[in-house]
Ligand SMILES: O=c1ccn([C@@H]2O[C@H](COP(=O)(O)OP(=O)(O)O[C@H]3O[C@H](CO)[C@@H](O)[C@H](O)[C@H]3O)[C@@H](O)[C@H]2O)c(=O)[nH]1
């Protein structure tokens with residue numbers, strides 16, 4: 001295709017998912033079953049005369065409400081999955097159509113917040129992986145935001161600025177993948193057959209390992225030794241840092257891309273590399289990651305002002321050096337590119353166990369649900385691995401602009417020296433800079449929400465922009481999933497709490513998005529925002545049918561009654577269907593089972609706490625917090641248990657008390673139920689009015705087997721603490737006795 005031709009072939013393609021018809025038929029059958037259940041619940045409502053079992057009527061109404069709630073959630077889920085689409089890019093067409101010099105500059109923001117929880121040796125691997133993108137280096141600028149304001153992290157970045165001189169040419173020459181040295185050397189440990197490569201490989205590996213050792217030594221030491229402190233004048237700025245929560249802005253341009261002396265060992269230019277620790281003061285709320293991102297937006301606009309911004313968390317390295325080019329296929333597409341605000345990559349993880357014990361991969365969300373949102377033009381911004389157009393992040397409303405022309409000239413011609421520039425940037429990252437401005441409201445990432453990413457993405461879409469979800473075969477980014485149960489539950493608490501908060505705020509998708517984004521997209525957002533309140537219906541289902549079984553109150557039809565069919569069909573049909581989906585998308589049976597368990601765990605703990613914390617926040621009793629997810633485990637035994645897929649309890653936590661109590665309660669009831677079944681031999685199981693309650697209870701016991709193991713059959717440190725076990729036994733027994741007497 002000749003340049004200048006009006007009709008270009010598209011740079012990307014969108015394909016609808018296959019196998020949609022079976023899904024829709026299945027959904028229709030579930031819908032009919034739901035209707036039957038509702039009819040049954042209403043028709044068979046216990047009459048007042050049955051006063052002998054006063055509780056029965058209330059329990060029944062509760063079942064009806066819970067089932068109505070589940071039906072609502074199910075409908076939202078069907079909307080989400082109705083017509084997923086998948087995206088494919090044509091990078092060859094991109095390179096044919098655009099010369100390297102007209103490609104836009106890319107600013108890459110890496111966020112870190114705590115040198116202990118997020119070790120510098122991990123952070124630098126993320127930084128190196130994005131520095132080594134297959135893209136003109138003079139167009140790349142990498143900014144590390146350090147909310148921990150740690151000279152250890154600064155030192156690690158200083159090491160990076162030197163190591164990059166060797167690493168980048170090495171990656172280019174041998175087309176290395178992935179370009180995080182740690183991940184690369186781990187995977188390629190004995191892969192080098194190429195003798196030309198072998199010697200360079202060995203020497204660069206040694207360089208990397210020496211650097212890593214130096215960084216880890218300082219991290220262990222907890223401070224910078226004097227001889228290192230002399231290596232760079234930047235360290236002197238820490239003389240004025242009194243604490244992490246109270247210090248001035250530190251900006252350090254470690255590699256100045258404009259400087260003709262900033263070259264690697266082959267004489268090629270190096271990307272710009274900047275360290276930023278924004279000012280912190282007890283007088284100002286720092287707004288967590290959103291605050292960091294907004295400071296980065298301003299500082300980068302002064303230094304490189306790239307029209308495209310990539311945001312990655314410090315634990316998520318780039319796994320594909322061509323991702324930038326993939327993204328440009330979306331943004332530079334002649335027909336659709338102008339309306340796209342951001343491209344969100346699928347989030348994948350490096351440290352999952354074989355069957356993903358804590359269900360961190362969110363397989364169905366990644367493979368089906370986000371592609372579903374994509375079909376409505378609006379997959380969410382989920383934090384890490386997202387490319388934005390700068391102007392969209394800064395609050396611009398959609399209009400058909402001539403941005404590609406603007407991009408060519410966007411690069412500021414800066415005459416200032418690096419140190420003058422640093423001074424100018426300091427002001428931009430000061431707390432008071434945002435006073436009486438729209439930052440955190442209509443500009444940049446929004447403040448005040450634990451999921452700043454979701455709310456900001458929604459706001460961008462409501463300004464008329466579209467977004468893209470991209471989930472290529474070779475994952476664009478690989479991160480670290482929480483290796484302990486409690487961390488995973490706390491992370492989900494933060495997410496569900498943030499989502500629910502949005503629902504209750506003026507940003508509720510149904511109001512805020514009204515007439516701005518399509519209705520199905522509004523509803524899709526709601527699916528996630530209803531996670532937290534779902535705890536009520538779920539807990540009801542985990543507890544009440546069992547307690548009623550104990551009390552002798554039947555809540556379901558008996559097995560021989562035809563009304564049982566919709567109940568059984570919905571329950572087992574949905575489970576089987578989701579198992580099918582797991583297997584289709586490359587999961588295993590055990591992974592699916594783990595996911596089912598984690599759903600129950602999250603609903604009874606994370607969502608519950610999120611729900612009540614939100615209520616407290618509404619009443620202004622508590623304030624938002626952000627618990628950073630730990631990325632490493634110090635204890636080797638914990639890692640070993642994680643590899644063995646043994647669930648890690650190990651600590652006392654109200655969350656574990658709830659899990660253990662629920663498990664025990666169902667176990668007691670199941671035992672009593674079994675005894676009654678055996679004693680009552682004149683009644684068959686099929687005619688027994690409690691059959692379904694027994695099955696439900698039995699399944700809950702089965703899915704909780706690891707909890708029992710953790711209480712009674714494990715000796716290691718990851719077991720459930722004895723005090724928690726005793727508490728839970730007491731609670732469960734008290735609950736049962738209250739019901740019985
Ligand atoms: O005060 C803070 C707190 C966190 N972070 C950074 O934010 C990122 C995410 O924190 P993490 O504890 O890893 O949270 P996750 O739950 O793993 O993160 C997901 O969920 C968050 C919202 O809850 C989003 O901000 C993230 O991008 C998204 O990946 C990390 O790089 C942190 O360094 C800061 O920069 N400043």
Ligand SMILES: [Mn+2]
Pocket residue numbers: 313315479480629
């Ligand atoms: Mn994270």
